[in-house]
Amino acid sequence: MSEETTSNAKKFIVPIGPQHPALKEPGHFEFTVDGEIVTGAAVRLGYVHRGIEKGCEQNTWVQDLYLLERVCGICSHSHATAYVLGVEKLAKVIVPPRAQAIRTLFLELERVHSHLLWLGVAAHEGGYDTLFMYSWRDRETVMDILENLSGNRVNYSANLLGGVKYDVDQKQSDEIRKGIDFLEERTKYYLNVVTTDETFLGRTRHVGQMTLEQAQALDAIGPTARASGLQRDVRVDAPYAAYTDFPIKLVTANGGDLEARFIVRINELFESYRIIRAILDNLPEGELTARMPRRIPEGEAISRVEAPRGELFYFLKSNGSDKPERVKVRTPSLCNWASVTHLAVGHVLADMPMMLAGIDPCFSCNDRSVTIRKEGDSQAWTWEELRRYGIEYYK
Amino acid sequence: MDINESLQRAEQILSTWAPVALHPSPERVDVSLPDKWLKAAVLALRDAKWGYLSAITGMDHPGTVEPVTEEQRWQRLENEGENATGGESREGTLEVLYHFCEGAAVLTLRVSVRYSFPVLPSICGIIPAATLYERELSEMFGIRLVGTPNVDKLLLPDDWPDGVFPLRKSFHGLTEVEKSGPEVKK
Numbered sequence: 259m260s261e262e263t264t265s266n267a268k269k270f271i272v273p274i275g276p277q278h279p280a281l282k283e284p285g286h287f288e289f290t291v292d293g294e295i296v297t298g299a300a301v302r303l304g305y306v307h308r309g310i311e312k313g314c315e316q317n318t319w320v321q322d323l324y325l326l327e328r329v330c331g332i333c334s335h336s337h338a339t340a341y342v343l344g345v346e347k348l349a350k351v352i353v354p355p356r357a358q359a360i361r362t363l364f365l366e367l368e369r370v371h372s373h374l375l376w377l378g379v380a381a382h383e384g385g386y387d388t389l390f391m392y393s394w395r396d397r398e399t400v401m402d403i404l405e406n407l408s409g410n411r412v413n414y415s416a417n418l419l420g421g422v423k424y425d426v427d428q429k430q431s432d433e434i435r436k437g438i439d440f441l442e443e444r445t446k447y448y449l450n451v452v453t454t455d456e457t458f459l460g461r462t463r464h465v466g467q468m469t470l471e472q473a474q475a476l477d478a479i480g481p482t483a484r485a486s487g488l489q490r491d492v493r494v495d496a497p498y499a500a501y502t503d504f505p506i507k508l509v510t511a512n513g514g515d516l517e518a519r520f521i522v523r524i525n526e527l528f529e530s531y532r533i534i535r536a537i538l539d540n541l542p543e544g545e546l547t548a549r550m551p552r553r554i555p556e557g558e559a560i561s562r563v564e565a566p567r568g569e570l571f572y573f574l575k576s577n578g579s580d581k582p583e584r585v586k587v588r589t590p591s592l593c594n595w596a597s598v599t600h601l602a603v604g605h606v607l608a609d610m611p612m613m614l615a616g617i618d619p620c621f622s623c624n625d626r627s628v629t630i631r632k633e634g635d636s637q638a639w640t641w642e643e644l645r646r647y648g649i650e651y652y653k
Numbered sequence: 654m655d656i657n658e659s660l661q662r663a664e665q666i667l668s669t670w671a672p673v674a675l676h677p678s679p680e681r682v683d684v685s686l687p688d689k690w691l692k693a694a695v696l697a698l699r700d701a702k703w704g705y706l707s708a709i710t711g712m713d714h715p716g717t718v719e720p721v722t723e724e725q726r727w728q729r730l731e732n733e734g735e736n737a738t739g740g741e742s743r744e745g746t747l748e749v750l751y752h753f754c755e756g757a758a759v760l761t762l763r764v765s766v767r768y769s770f771p772v773l774p775s776i777c778g779i780i781p782a783a784t785l786y787e788r789e790l791s792e793m794f795g796i797r798l799v800g801t802p803n804v805d806k807l808l809l810p811d812d813w814p815d816g817v818f819p820l821r822k823s824f825h826g827l828t829e830v831e832k833s834g835p836e837v838k839k
Binding site: 300301302303304309311315327347402474475476477480486490495496557559560562569571573575582584586588592593595596597600 | 677678680681705706707708709710711712721750752754756757759761779781782784785793801803805807808809810819820822824
């Protein structure tokens with residue numbers, strides 16, 4: 259196509275979403291295209307915004323733990339951990355080492371389930387549904403472990419202000435080891451598949467390439483940044499919970515393309531398995547909780563946690579009462595959108611779903627905010643009320 | 654890199670604009686700036702390759718309102734006796750915190766604007782990734798960012814009424830009038 263035709267051609271905008279742009283969550287993208295080539299990208303979020311930050315200001319410090327754990331179903335424990343670490347900093351409470359180790363155990367199990375979930379979704383976007391079904395089947399192993407430990411598959415609710423709720427006994431520890439051994443074998447197989455399968459490499463190699471310089475300029479974080487060789491991992495840079503006792507080896511790759519993002523996440527799985535085993539081998543003895551005051555002293559605290567998708571940032575401000583003055587949540591997906599909207603330019607439209615999936619976006623992460631109840635409305639619904647509401651809604 | 658080394662370097666870079674730095678905790682340094690120097694400070698950090706922009710936090714500090722009726726004034730005199738200040742009112746401010754991280758070190762630039770003039774320069778020209786944070790900030794707190802590339806709604810619904818900012822302390826839900834805006838067809 260000559261220069262003239264391009265400059266005279268009208269802009270075409272291809273809307274993708276809000277339904278199912280890449281993952282099964284809502285987000286809206288507008289790609290400006292010239293033929294098949296993307297020349298611009300814009301993003302619109304908020305379809306599942308729930309007003310959680312505002313909600314936090316209206317509830318007590320204890321209630322907020324339960325609210326914040328529900329920011330995201332995939333990395334619920336990361337949110338709860340970032341929050342409790344911040345509140346404990348404000349209250350100057352020292353948490354027993356056993357509790358910190360169990361927190362870390364949950365964090366790594368969560369990373370395993372999240373990365374396996376992503377592997378399946380990304381494979382599905384690449385049209386490789388067999389890999390999707392394999393990885394989701396295997397992911398059930400870690401889901402069972404989490405359910406066995408906490409009674410819950412998704413919101414484990416393992417954290418308390420000042421400690422953890424669940425202990426790990428010998429029987430559970432043996433079961434975790436058995437599950438991890440199985441997953442390690444499967445993970446080796448996945449690493450082999452994503453680096454050797456010709457058709458799949460056609461969808462990932464040299465696609466969505468981000469150089470180290472670009473990653474730095476776009477302030478990328480998490481596996482997305484590490485796949486471009488950027489050494490950035492909160493677990494290594496600013497160890498929290500029990501990461502000082504169980505140090506993590508930084509996993510990076512140099513490709514910067516989608517293939518590298520697969521490699522980084524899969525190699526992180528091996529690192530997680532190693533840490534899980536190390537924690538089970540050296541679980542410190544002692545109490546599970548420390549005493550927390552009901553009113554949190556005045557002050558501000560920042561806490562950072564490496565969630566499966568990257569750095570999760572919490573800013574807490576207390577005014578000395580039993581409710582927080584401000585809770586700011588900056589989730590990893592929000593940082594990585596910038597990398598997609600910048601890198602999309604120059605790629606073909608067909609690569610967009612893969613590129614979107616490549617950063618492992620989590621829409622619930624971005625969208626947090628409140629249904630406002632009117633005065634006098636009952637908060638608890640009876641089964642009958644709920645049923646009626648459902649019937650009315652779908653009429 | 655050593656935390657103290659990082660923090661000292663940050664203080665040194667910013668010393669031109671903000672001579673006073675606070676250390677709320679060992680890994681943090683807080684620097685308050687007037688808004689006119691915000692861009693220069695961010696540019697200096699970028700040029701020196703200090704860390705990365707991790708988050709932008711907005712905070713609302715509502716002001717105190719002067720008592721309006723004669724009765725309220727008397728009430729106040731009675732309550733506070735001779736120490737009554739005669740009903741001074743303080744205008745509310747919006748504080749914006751720019752958090753930068755390098756390793757374990759966290760640097761926070763603090764900028765305040767008044768309710769009557771909630772305007773800040775955009776830093777997107779220096780840090781392109783800030784665009785989403787700035788869109789969130791302007792939607793939730795009503796701060797106008799001069800020069801930000803995109804001011805479309807990011808998180809709030811399309812029919813959200815203008816001039817209502819949910820993260821301000823004065824927001825307690827939409828009124829019936831605001832909910833059934835002019836666009837809603839019955």
